[in-house]
Amino acid sequence: MMPSKTSREEGNGMAKESVQSAKASRARTVQADKSKAGQKKADGAVAKPAAKPRLASIGICCTLAWAFLINAAGGEAPTGQLSWQVSYFALAIAMVAFGFIARSKPAFVESPAAGYVAAVAGAFGAAALLFSSVTPALDALEYPATIVCSCVLGWLYLQWGAFYTGVNLRMAIGCLFIGNTAASALKCAAHFSPFPLMCAITMALPVASVLLCRMALIDAPAGGRADVRFESHNLRGLWKVAVAAAVLSYVTAFLVGTSFGNQSAAAPDVFLLGRAFEVLISGVVLAVVIGANRAFNFAQLWRIVLAVLALDVLSQALLPQITVIRCVESSAWDLLVLFTWLTVIDIARHAKADRNMVIGMGWAVYAASFAAGSVHSSWFSSGSFGIAFTTLLMFALAMVGTFFLEVRDQDTKWIFAELSGERVSAPQDHRSIDERCDAIGAERTLTPRELEVMKMLCKGRTKSYIAETLYLTENTVRSHTKHIYTKLDVHSKQELMDLVGA
Template sequence: MHHYSSLPAAPFRPAGSLHASASFSRFVGPKYACAAPRRLDPFRGKRVPKRGLFCVFPGKCNVFSEDKLAWKRTRSRMEHGSKTRNPRHRESKDAIISAMENTTRISPISSIAHSATKTEIASLFGLALVHAWIYAFNTSNEATYPWQYVYLAIAAAMLALALLSRKHAAFITSKPACAIAGIFGMAAPLLAFVAHSNSLGTLPLIFGGIFVGWAYSIWGIAYSRFSTPQAIFLLFVSGILAAVLKTAFFLTPEPIVQILLAILAPFALFSGLSACTVSQSIPRGALRFAKKDVKSLWKVGAIVLVFSVVNANLLANEQIHPAAMTISAFLVARAAEIFLCACILAWTFLLKKPFNFVQLWRIILVLLATDIVVRIAFPGIAFQPLFSSVCVNFIVLFVWLTLSDIAQHSDIAPSVVFGIGWSLYTIPLFAGVTITQKLGTQTTEALFLALLLYFMLIVSTFCLELRDRDIQLIFSDVNADAAPMPQEFADIDTRCANLAEKVHLTARELEVMQMLCKGRTKAYIAESMFVTENTVKGHTKRLYAKLGVHSKKELQQLIDLE
């Protein structure tokens, strides 16, 4: 029988100074004990058996139990359990809860709001002005001009600015240059309105393309600084605001719409400049997409290109002009946009669910496939433009979010990332609409639409892969299942080895833990270790029991705290 009374009391660190990277282990020798039997376990709110021990060391909090008591990591168990009598244990419990919250809480703009004025915070949602501007400009002038040429002008403008930024990086965001771009934005809708009676050629389209391309380049620089949660929040709230503005434009007479577009153009640009100023204090993310590795993102480009071509065909074959839609059909389309944006925000920030590239683009796949099936089964239906209108809106949002994440974690200039990436959306859109219009009625036949759907599904099968490492890196800031970067593997191995030594894991269990923390599947681990998958499952079960975790996500969080 061991006597503990002669042992010195373990030094204690106050709860406020408890380091966030606390490590949790399960077993300890008698000489480390500093608590009497039948102490309350603060993690379970219950009395521990006599041989259960709770010990606090400087900067660490360790739970030991020879009964292999599972450590309950959920907040509700820790908050609603019975009160701990020992003040040391209670303070440690509160500190652990605080540390856990600090590592899991997603705060989209709290880090920006404390240092920005109300006007600057409002300007962060100014991208909605650009989305609403291009939509209203195209729908109000589609009868006069081939609207797809605006997208060609946008691509040309963004590529030209990308080349220019390589030598003059500050030119895009300089106030004189933005003032000139604002003049183009003001002139485009006014010239388009005058062109109804006087032929001005394609000048309004060129002016509009230059303005939108410049605005997108400025906003791309701003979004390249925002973290992924911040970009998601700002982008999809802006999507909701853009849907509201589109509705206002739809219900407004055309002459007034052109005047409003001329007024909104400079606001869209200078709100982007304000967003760039706010985002300057935000550090860039960790490097994940170096110049030499950018070719590995070809699957992302293929998905954007194919989906844009399919959507272009559907837009060109609309039998009902968007401006001639009934009010009910238009409102349903805008309500669908708001609903999907709200769902994505709730999924990310309220439910705190994983968010990845494949999930995002499967939404577009479902929308496009539904649109094609409706066209084949119910040709000429009144709600036909609904799906293609919603699709083009979310393709814009998803492409933008993908490019902002790549730009944030790349050593390539943001204007270059957005210039090339946005061209992969706009040029196929232009080409798809132009080719479809020249082919005529052949593209509306059921056979052609079925082939289009088949082609889209084939490309999606090969490119939307969950196990692709480069695709996993996109949105990995909010994707719990993302694989770590290769340079992080050595650090993960070290932390796993330190934890394994504390809880006395076997060599095989350590090897399994290291692979799990790197995002490997059990099938991959079994193949690498030359054992069966059931053997790996057995190692995993024993590993989880010793560490008191219940899933790969909890294991990775535990290693992050180590």
């Protein structure tokens, strides 16, 4: 029996629809494959294996050594630290100002002309500072030279920040800590040299830093922008990081100030032991992170500084007569600088805000707090701040460790996420999850508390984490979870996440 004309037309129509559907499906598949390939290409640009670091990549050693030497000029006692205090206040102001300038005019940091100006200003500023410390007739140059050197140091920090934010974190750690080892050798070479040679080394360091940084930027592997983790809506959540860095900077400056003023006044054995500690700590970090490929996070890293400072507070209070222990705060100071570098550059790499602004603000927090601790230390005679103030310092360190260096804190988990050993969701994903949860919650009449719990569940949080964060018991969280499942007609956390699209 022959099919009717209508049946044949319907069959042809269905066949055409089937062909069109198949074509559309293939087109979607091809487009998806292209998207995945493009995403892989983009990801590859960010995660591109770093080229083998060259000598220029550790040129930060010149900046680290120069910062040490210009801060060690003069000020042989805690009461003579005014130029030292001025230098840190000037650095804080300069970093903020330079960050604003570089945001609108990148050539301020990137152009060769700016580098030449900074190099010359740093060399002559260092010479003026050193000669003013040994020549009474040149005393008037001390403070202008200090401010010039501080401004040049801030500019160098921004320049090296451009290099470190352009490479992956593991390479940055290697370059920074190898550079720190080289910086310790430069510090010793300058410190134990006759004055003319020390002056020549100090003048050469800013010039070498500028040239090596330009070479390092040329050698740095090209790559796309890193994934954004810190946007305007959650960048403010890093206030805990700022508070922790500020307190630790303040305590470090206070301890250094009440011991011997600065490194120029340290005994030779204390000076050498301090540099040995720097090399030892750098070696341990390199062995753990680079050699053993171990994971770490922000809280674990900064707790090292916390432990060293606590040890130093106790040693100053209980064993003030053993001056050789004073090398501990010198190593704490060095650790503070290095960890500030790592924290600031990682936040800058993953922030939607301008890189120079983030670096400038981050270093300003460190420098201003350090200056405040130094000023406060000048109110006490050397090493005699008493049991009451010792207790206060230990209390401050305990509060930092308890509330600001919490390992499970999600705000700080985004820092060093590549090396933390666990998957951390990007904050922009969290914002879209929050928006979808708000829409679903309004439709299904969830209570405000149920909505809070729902958002955290969709972000992969455990019930214990939610209970601790929202100050609830785990039983209360379980009860809220059951109500959420009932109202949304889901039966598991995975179904909830699928519903929200998390």
